[in-house]
Amino acid sequence: MTDSTNPAPNPFDPAALRLSQSFTDTVGVKKLLTTVPVRKPNRQEWVRVRSENSFRLTPAAIIEVSEDREVYLVRPDVLAAVPGEFATVTLFTTMSRQGTLFLWPVKLPNNEGRHNEWHRSAAEGAERAMKRWVRVTSSMSLRAYEISEASGELPEPSWPEFSFQEILKIAFRDRLVDRPDHPLVQRLQGIV
DSSP, X not given: OOOTTSOXXXXXXXXXXXXXXXXXXXXXXXXXXXXXXXXXXXXXXXXXXXXXGGGEEEEEEEEEETTTTEEEEEXXXXXXXXXXXXXXXXEEEEEETTOOEEEEEEEOOOTTSOOOHHHHHHHHHHXXXXXXXXEEEEETTTTEEEEEEOSSOOOOOOOOSOOHHHHHHHHTTTOEEOSTTOXXXXXXXXXO
């Protein structure tokens, strides 16, 4: 029996159902790291690079498959099966202002120790991004990347609590070339 002077609250009252703006703080939501792209920073993106040596891989061998827009990590013992197909890079752990974690492959000098200006300027951008937020944009007139530093005091990135090994595993989970009969190797050799 209900009291006629105090009617029962309506369970569908929108004011009672509306979540507060900080509802994720109260429900214990934890953002999962399920995807780590391997790419260059976008031209309008401010980025930081994790400065610890333990959060980069150098030298590393990658194969960029442009038609699939995929990057594969190649184990050193498989390189003989793919001569001329791979690039040597440093993989930098990188974070955008939007909180996107990614691996930035920056090409290393060739066997003679020569760098082209694109690769040299990208490496300089990655080095600067270890201390400041930077933006790296391509300049066709320079034939290199232009590096801009943020003029404001932007907050430090919030790095996820994952080891570099875990980040590599997520980034290359389906794209590790780990044997000479790997499907990518067979594709590049014209077997399949």
